[in-house]
Structure formats: structure tokens, C-alpha cells
Amino acid sequence: MSTIDIALTVNGKxxxxxxxxxxxxxxxxxxxxxxxxxxxxxxxxxCGACTVLVGEPGDPGDAVRACLMFAVQARGMEVTTVxxxxxxxxxxxxxxxxxxxxxxxxxFCTPGMLVTATALLRDCPHPSAxxxxxxxxxxxxxxxxxxxxxxxxxxxxxxTKE
Amino acid sequence: xxxxxxxxxxxxxxxxxxxxxxLARAPDGGVVAGAMTRHRDFEFSALVRDLLPLAHxxxxxxxxxxxxxxxxxxxxxxxxxxxxxxxxxxxxxxxRMTIRxxxxxxxxxxxxFGRGLFETALQAGEMLAEVHFPAxxxxxxxxxxxxxxxxxxxxxxxxxxxxxxxxxxRCTNLRNVVYxxxxxxxLVHEASDMLEGRVPTQVRIGEAARAAAAAVPTRSDxxxxxxxxxxxxxxxxHRALSQAFPEALPSAVAA
Numbered sequence: 001m002s003t004i005d006i007a008l009t010v011n012g013k014x015x016x017x018x019x020x021x022x023x024x025x026x027x028x029x030x031x032x033x034x035x036x037x038x039x040x041x042x043x044x045x046x047c048g049a050c051t052v053l054v055g056e057p058g059d060p061g062d063a064v065r066a067c068l069m070f071a072v073q074a075r076g077m078e079v080t081t082v083x084x085x086x087x088x089x090x091x092x093x094x095x096x097x098x099x100x101x102x103x104x105x106x107x108f109c110t111p112g113m114l115v116t117a118t119a120l121l122r123d124c125p126h127p128s129a130x131x132x133x134x135x136x137x138x139x140x141x142x143x144x145x146x147x148x149x150x151x152x153x154x155x156x157x158x159x160t161k162e
Numbered sequence: 163x164x165x166x167x168x169x170x171x172x173x174x175x176x177x178x179x180x181x182x183x184x185l186a187r188a189p190d191g192g193v194v195a196g197a198m199t200r201h202r203d204f205e206f207s208a209l210v211r212d213l214l215p216l217a218h219x220x221x222x223x224x225x226x227x228x229x230x231x232x233x234x235x236x237x238x239x240x241x242x243x244x245x246x247x248x249x250x251x252x253x254x255x256x257x258r259m260t261i262r263x264x265x266x267x268x269x270x271x272x273x274x275f276g277r278g279l280f281e282t283a284l285q286a287g288e289m290l291a292e293v294h295f296p297a298x299x300x301x302x303x304x305x306x307x308x309x310x311x312x313x314x315x316x317x318x319x320x321x322x323x324x325x326x327x328x329x330x331x332r333c334t335n336l337r338n339v340v341y342x343x344x345x346x347x348x349l350v351h352e353a354s355d356m357l358e359g360r361v362p363t364q365v366r367i368g369e370a371a372r373a374a375a376a377a378v379p380t381r382s383d384x385x386x387x388x389x390x391x392x393x394x395x396x397x398x399x400h401r402a403l404s405q406a407f408p409e410a411l412p413s414a415v416a417a
Contacts, residue, residue, distance in 0.1 A: 021173065044164040051228050062202075062231040067164065069232070073175055116228065137313040138226025 006075040009057070010035070011084030019071045026050045028071035029081055037082040037111045041140070043067045048139030051112040053080040053119060063119040082111035085118060094118060094156040103152035105143035112139045117153045125158040132157075167280065182236075182291065185209050191297035193217075197236025197290045205230060214295050216304040216324065220251055226314045236290045239275065242282050242346070245316035247308075249276050250341035252293060253349060254304070254322040259283075260292040267291070279345040301326045305402030308342070309394050311385075317342040318386045319394035321374075321402040331361045333407065338370070338399065343380045343391045352377035353399060362407040371400035 003018040010033060017032055026043075029035045029052070041047035045065045054069070055061030055078050086092040091099065094117055104110045113136060120127060120135040127135070132153045133146075141149065163169070176182055182198040185207050193214050195204070204210050205221035224230060224247050238248035239259065252259075252272040259270045261284060275283045284290060308320030325336040336354040341347035353374035357366055380391035404411055 045225075045229060048226070048228065063228040064232050065228050068229075070175075073177060119227070134222075134313065135227060138228055 009078045023071045025069040025071045026066035048112040051115045097152040097156040101148045101152035103148040109141040193295040195293045201230035245342040250339045250347040254324045254339045258294040262291040263288040276346045303406040305405035307398040307402040319343045321398040323402045333362045350374045367403045371396045374399040
């Protein structure tokens, strides 16, 4: 199969690759870049486990489904995965809050939850509990741990710092 | 494509084709949307909020943030999912689609664009370029009701109504759309004919809702039986009409 050359930025680092046009962004991140934090659940946009941030250069990016984009569509873009939310070996405030609130059990949905919550807290630093629930309504947790997830996101937001 | 419903041998990414994304005020006071305009663009556009309030109000329940950040009106229309919101919204708004090919341009009314399950008026070699929403008058009303099992799911059944309310309370230009119930969003004339030119009282709204349920041959599938969908057509038509004409509600009469 023919391939297409792409260059993009992933977690702040420049990446160049030659990929089949059929390769999804999620598979590219996982299999080519070994960034296996981005999980694949349903592979048709429902479960939210593969959510990453994608934006034009200099743009912090919007939450998108990596399973619904081809890698070639991210050419020239800046992509942030769950691995890029904090420096290696460290956890940011949101991740610590997830740990403190036991907001994960099996951990499969957690990368998508963290990325979705990151985009929410950037666009809406003072969310209500309802806004948090609405924001993560596109991320399925099958351990049914939504209550601690909502608590963890609220704890990490500015809403609880006043 | 993830469902293998489409298996193209050649795929063109329209994201990088200039001039296909954007919202503009039309000369008639309506809205022109490029086919690659994203759901989020409609959600956060002041132009849409002011000129096309139905589309603005509908966006937060279209899938989820991460989907709205990428999904486009043209993609939704060309995909033609029977439960998709855009085909129903365009039908209710009497929108017009501009279709382009290497040989020319043609316009198709929303009523003729949707042909059935994942089928549209688009022919091989054609692409959807623009959607034109006619201007809304000051007397325009709307109602949107849908049943989903979870926030952001495709509707099991949805109902959109758009109508003008005269100074005498009479309802005109009523467009009553049911979607999710059959293979394609459809205008239900059996319901709108009962209210057209009349004052939509609670009794008449009930009659129109029953007429809609009787007229729509609902489908059964994994998600819901036809009988359940028929109940939804009646209940949601009732709610959508009551939303558009709140003065018809008993509480409004009492007040």
C-alpha cells in the first residue's frame, strides 16, 4: 500500500513518519509512537477512551476522537495525548485528584477522562457538577465509577479553590 | 467507515479544501453554512444564535464535545443516518442544499435531498458544498424533542417543529418533522395540516400528535420496537408543539 509522509508535533516533540492513508490517528499513536496511553474501546466514536487534543500549531487543541481521524489528517497539527499532560514520572493536579478520589478502577477509560477533563477545565475553569457530568457524558466508564470521577474533576477545578 | 458501511478506494479529505467551512449571513437574512462547518461552529456562533435559534439550541445535544469539535453539517447530511439531527433540522427549516461537481452546480431542497437509509440525492462525482437556511421572521417558533437512552446518543425518535405564530394566535407555515422513526427524516403533513391556519389549542395539539402517530410507519430494530416508536412519535410531537406554542398549555390558560 502506498504511504504518505507526515510531520506533526506530538506531546511537544516533532514527529515525522510515512504512513498508510488508512491508518487511524489512534493506531498511529499506539503502534508507531508506542504511546499506548491512548486506549481503543469501541473504535467508532462512542466510548471516548481514545480522546486526545488536536490543534493547529500554537493552539492548545480541542478534544477529538483519535479513532475517527486518520493520522494523515493530523499532518502539521499539534497532538497531545494522556502521556503529554504532565512530565514523565510526574502527575499533574488533575491526575493526583483522580488518584485521591479513587476515580479509576480498571483504568481503561481514564486516559480519555483525563484528556476530556483537561479540555473542560481549560475552557471552563469553574464548572458546576452538572457541567462536569455533561462534559464526560461522551466517555464511558464500565466500572461505573462516575461519582468519584466527577468529584475528582471538581476538586481539580478552580471551583473548589475559593 | 469504521462500521465498514463505506469502503472507498479513494478518499479526499475536504478539511484542507478552502472555502468549504464557515457561516455567513445571507442577503435574505438567512444563514449560509459551508458543508465543512463544524457542529461546534454552530454551537458558538452569535450569528446562528441570532438568526437560526433552533440550530443553536439543538447543538449541545448533538453527540458529545469531542464529536462536535470535528463533525460537520455536510458530513451529517451526506451520511444520512435516519436518527441524525441535521437532516431533520434542515428539513424543518426548509433548507436548500447546493451540490457541486466538476460539471456544474445544482440546488436541491432538503425535502428532496434525503432519499432513505444512508441515501441522499448526491450522485457519483458530486459533493455537498453549502446549506442555505431561509430567514426566520420575528414570529417564528420552534420545538425540538428527542428520546435518547443516554445524553448525546442518536435519537430513538426525535421531533422538530417550526411554525409562525400570527398576532391572532393562528399557526402558519408549520413544518412538523419526525426522525429516527423511519429510514429517513420526514415531514408529517397529516399533523401539520390539522393545525395550519388555526389556533393551536391543547386539544388540537393532541389531535395533531395522534395524527402523526397514525401516519408514520415506524421501524423496529435493536434499540426499540415499532410500537414504542409510535408512542414516542405521539408524545414527542405533543411536547414539541407545546414547546413551540406554550400558550396552548393548560397552565398558560390558567395564568
